[in-house]
Amino acid sequence: MTGDVEYKLTKKLYEEKKSFVTNLECSITGRDDYKAGEIHGLSEAGRPLLVRYDLEAIKNSVTRKEIEARPGGFWKYREFLPVNTADAMVSLGEVMTPIMPLKASVPDGCDVLVKDEGRLPTGSFKARGLALAVAMAKELGQNHLAMPTNGNAGAALAAYATYAGLKTTILCPDDTPIVNIREIELQGGDTYTVNGLINDCGKIVLEGKEEMGWADISTLKEPYRIEGKKTMGLELAEQLGWEMPDVIFYPTGGGTGLIGMWKAFDELEKIGWIGSKRPKMIAVQAEGCAPIVKAYDEGEEHAPLWKEAYTHAWGIRVPIAIGDFLILRAVRESNGFAISVKEDHIFDCRNRVAKQDGILLCPEGAATFAAWEMALESGSISKNDKVILFNCATGLKYPMPETVQFLDKDQPINYTRFK
Ligand SMILES: *Cc1c(COP(=O)(O)O)cnc(C)c1O
Numbered sequence: 001m002t003g004d005v006e007y008k009l010t011k012k013l014y015e016e017k018k019s020f021v022t023n024l025e026c027s028i029t030g031r032d033d034y035k036a037g038e039i040h041g042l043s044e045a046g047r048p049l050l051v052r053y054d055l056e057a058i059k060n061s062v063t064r065k066e067i068e069a070r071p072g073g074f075w076k077y078r079e080f081l082p083v084n085t086a087d088a089m090v091s092l093g094e095v096m097t098p099i100m101p102l103k104a105s106v107p108d109g110c111d112v113l114v115k116d117e118g119r120l121p122t123g124s125f126k127a128r129g130l131a132l133a134v135a136m137a138k139e140l141g142q143n144h145l146a147m148p149t150n151g152n153a154g155a156a157l158a159a160y161a162t163y164a165g166l167k168t169t170i171l172c173p174d175d176t177p178i179v180n181i182r183e184i185e186l187q188g189g190d191t192y193t194v195n196g197l198i199n200d201c202g203k204i205v206l207e208g209k210e211e212m213g214w215a216d217i218s219t220l221k222e223p224y225r226i227e228g229k230k231t232m233g234l235e236l237a238e239q240l241g242w243e244m245p246d247v248i249f250y251p252t253g254g255g256t257g258l259i260g261m262w263k264a265f266d267e268l269e270k271i272g273w274i275g276s277k278r279p280k281m282i283a284v285q286a287e288g289c290a291p292i293v294k295a296y297d298e299g300e301e302h303a304p305l306w307k308e309a310y311t312h313a314w315g316i317r318v319p320i321a322i323g324d325f326l327i328l329r330a331v332r333e334s335n336g337f338a339i340s341v342k343e344d345h346i347f348d349c350r351n352r353v354a355k356q357d358g359i360l361l362c363p364e365g366a367a368t369f370a371a372w373e374m375a376l377e378s379g380s381i382s383k384n385d386k387v388i389l390f391n392c393a394t395g396l397k398y399p400m401p402e403t404v405q406f407l408d409k410d411q412p413i414n415y416t417r418f419k
Contacts, residue, residue: 014086072096074231088139092121118394129225148201151180158189219254233264249368253318255327286311296338313363365391
């Protein structure tokens with residue numbers, strides 16, 4: 001099938017069916033009279049809103065086989081997504097991201113699979129959430145979107161919004177990798193660096209929302225990025241033959257993906273597409289920024305601001321998460337845990353997996369590998385567990401070690417030097 005045919009087939013799903021959204025619900029109070037089809041930010045209690053669907057109607061409208069037969073990419077999960085009209089759907093050519101077993105970099109007998117989200121448009125899984133946020137903003141008539149970002153989210157927002165014909169203002173901490181900042185700007189985002197962290201950028205967006213009428217697309221401050229990230233759970237279930245893996249290691253910043261997958265599994269079970277088995281959800285953070293791990297260890301429901309957050313795994317340098325309690329709930333309900341990894345261990349794992357298996361993880365993805373190694377060693381998971389590691393972005397967007405080997409073409413070459 002050519003790309004164009006796939007795109008038309010996917011778009012047709014949106015022409016033929018409306019969304020199955022019934023209402024939105026406050027994730028902390030349960031208040032559920034937030035209406036579909038209206039613009040929403042946080043709930044009245046200042047917490048994320050969750051989109052609810054008529055699951056019975058979804059069950060009667062589509063089968064697993066029909067879903068499997070559709071062309072790949074997250075828009076295929078039409079019935080589970082909030083977009084109502086075909087005009088709002090915005091696609092940059094998404095793919096179903098591959099799952100690859102690690103070989104030489106793991107001990108014999110281990111079943112460790114990498115889900116490589118770096119294959120999505122703009123090179124990260126932020127494409128999933130931002131495509132949905134942009135589509136919904138377009139559908140609801142919002143035309144200027146703003147967001148703080150550590151890089152990947154801004155890139156995805158800029159690309160999808162520009163393609164959809166919407167304006168964006170994007171703020172990054174001034175130590176964000178330069179490749180990300182330039183990418184965002186080139187893809188049409190009005191981009192600024194800020195002398196602070198992502199939460200400082202977030203404050204400026206919040207004020208600008210009042211002042212300028214921007215739509216605030218910050219993590220979990222609008223309801224639809226979760227719905228996009230939810231497709232990781234749907235896709236994973238489909239790829240594994242509607243069987244759950246034993247353990248999922250997820251590099252956790254704002255937690256959208258972990259919360260989204262947990263929601264996906266719940267919806268799938270309610271319509272009878274999967275059983276009650278759940279993977280253990282493991283929230284992975286870096287030692288220099290581990291608010292969720294601290295709250296998990298201390299038995300708390302919320303995770304206060306982590307001071308002087310530090311890590312070069314930028315996607316998980318998130319000092320405070322508005323959905324902290326949702327992350328912690330999913331982790332605990334799943335019998336999982338939260339774990340932090342050392343900065344050096346992250347980059348050691350990135351280099352090792354790349355050299356031994358030819359798979360270039362991003363630092364955040366490498367953090368999940370490091371966490372898996374620690375968990376295996378401490379016995380919190382077993383060698384026989386089927387494990388999914390999320391590689392959330394292409395490793396190509398991050399600084400890599402310098403190479404040093406040089407050949408002088410004008411001198412005789414000593415061929416014994418080649419190993
Ligand atoms: C954003 C990001 C994360 C964290 O994702 P959340 O779902 O917000 O926790 C992890 N890794 C990379 C590469 C990211 O860009």
